[in-house]
Amino acid sequence: MVGVYNAKSHPDVRQGRKTEQEVLNEFLDTFQLHYSLLDKGSGARDSTIELKEFIEYYRNVGASIDNDEHFELMLSNAWNLGGSKSYGKGYVAH
Numbered sequence: 001m002v003g004v005y006n007a008k009s010h011p012d013v014r015q016g017r018k019t020e021q022e023v024l025n026e027f028l029d030t031f032q033l034h035y036s037l038l039d040k041g042s043g044a045r046d047s048t049i050e051l052k053e054f055i056e057y058y059r060n061v062g063a064s065i066d067n068d069e070h071f072e073l074m075l076s077n078a079w080n081l082g083g084s085k086s087y088g089k090g091y092v093a094h
Contacts, residue, residue: 001027001028001049002024004079004080005024005027007020007023007024007027008020010023028048028049030057031049031053031054031056031057032049032053034053034056034057034060035050035052035053035056035057038056058075061074
């Protein structure tokens with residue numbers, strides 16, 4: 001995800017309240033938080049997203065989407081699955 005997530009335009013980064021790395025870490029933490037709700041024994045936050053954490057996050061997101069086509073469009077746009085956009089590296093390593 002690090003290679004495709006771009007935090008440069010995040011409002012907190014633009015206003016200097018957070019670094020790109022802080023926003024990225026919060027984003028990654030979201031996946032682990034959702035998974036920890038399912039698996040109470042998985043409290044470790046290591047900024048590594050496993051497939052099961054990714055799936056559980058989008059299972060929760062998908063529960064609020066009315067139909068499959070809209071969900072597919074949302075994922076395609078969010079992750080540029082069609083490859084129509086070109087993004088640079090999503091963060092600056094410190």
